[in-house]
Amino acid sequence: MRKVPWVLLGALILVQICYPLTEDKTRAVLTVVTVLIGVLLSVTHALISRGARAVVALIGTAGVGGFLVEAVGVATGFPFGTYDYSGELGPKLLGVPLIIPLAWTWMAWPAWLAALRITTSTTKRIVVAAFGLACWDLFLDPQMVAEGYWTWQAPTPALPGLPGIPISNYLGWLGFAVLIMTVLSLKLQQKPKTDDAPMYALWIWTYASSVLAHTVFLDLPASAAWGGVLMGAAVAPLLIKLRKC
Template identity: 60%
Template structure:
């Protein structure tokens, strides 16, 4: 039964995400929060079930705790993401940061890490691939959330072509933070081996996030430029992962 729990969790997450383009206003904000919570529980739960409570605890401390720290620093100082502020749409805040935001770091950090574990053996390269896998998600995330008014930058220049409301420095900040997170996680959690047959839900989560984000941005959310940039950036990890699963099973 426990082997099926991550698949059930992934199914609930997908159902919630399908509701996103079908809603707006307060209902869409509620769907956003629900989606993040479900993704968080899915990733932490999978880590606990497959690697044990110690690894799951390290994951939470590094990515949830670390996510809150860097987001609070960002809101207060503009470092490392630029000068930005959160609206009140996503619920209560901790140090200026909606409580749900740090959970999003953990949600995608774990599948990005497991994708890197599958793709790369060298520990240093693995950390780099995992960091890219996490940071590239933001090429979808920030344009989508800014379009909804959940946060805004005071100065978004320079920016990627077609994505005028998110500064390039934000993506650079994400990459630096993501690599640091993966470095610390690797050091504290220790070597992470593939668990045959148990990591498939996380691979599916990563690939679903990639493909569904392209579709949603291009066809439903009116964000074709971020669909393209996200396809390129996240594809650096998602496409090799898909090929690996196709070739090696």
């Protein structure tokens, strides 16, 4: 069972490598497959390393909470701004593709575990994990908007070089990420484990591959720069900690 997360991580990496080499509907399919493998990876690791309590906490906060905040966002424009999802990402409920809350669940887990490894302060862990998760969206949103998977009705003011996405989106991500990490800090044991290595690898791979893909394959140099610097600030302390071991 301990090898399962590594196997799933390998499958995830393979699918993500294929993504920039494809086009149109194939990319949409690979996007969905990536999220499905990713959420299976995170949930499986949570179960193996910390038990059913961790799975319930993760799915309840990032999954159910992610769906609710997205549904509110689509209906009201709060907290991300006024936006709409296309039909490219599969079935929707209340205007939200069901794959979206799974994406929150997938990446919230490695963000939290990386923060556990970086600092022993609960407050700092919440800040580091939330900041890292929100900065991942500096890669995600520009890529998905470029593919036409969702659009904003009022995309200004935007970050320089990232048109079509209002700053409110990133602030909304940060606010909800703080809520996720606060709940996880209350529900889960606050200690890193040796079994967390696959999630560290996922976190580092997500960062490095995103910088590479946006720079070389997807023609999104601005998101490569923004994400490279800001998410890099969340990933670098983990690399330093792991190097010292």
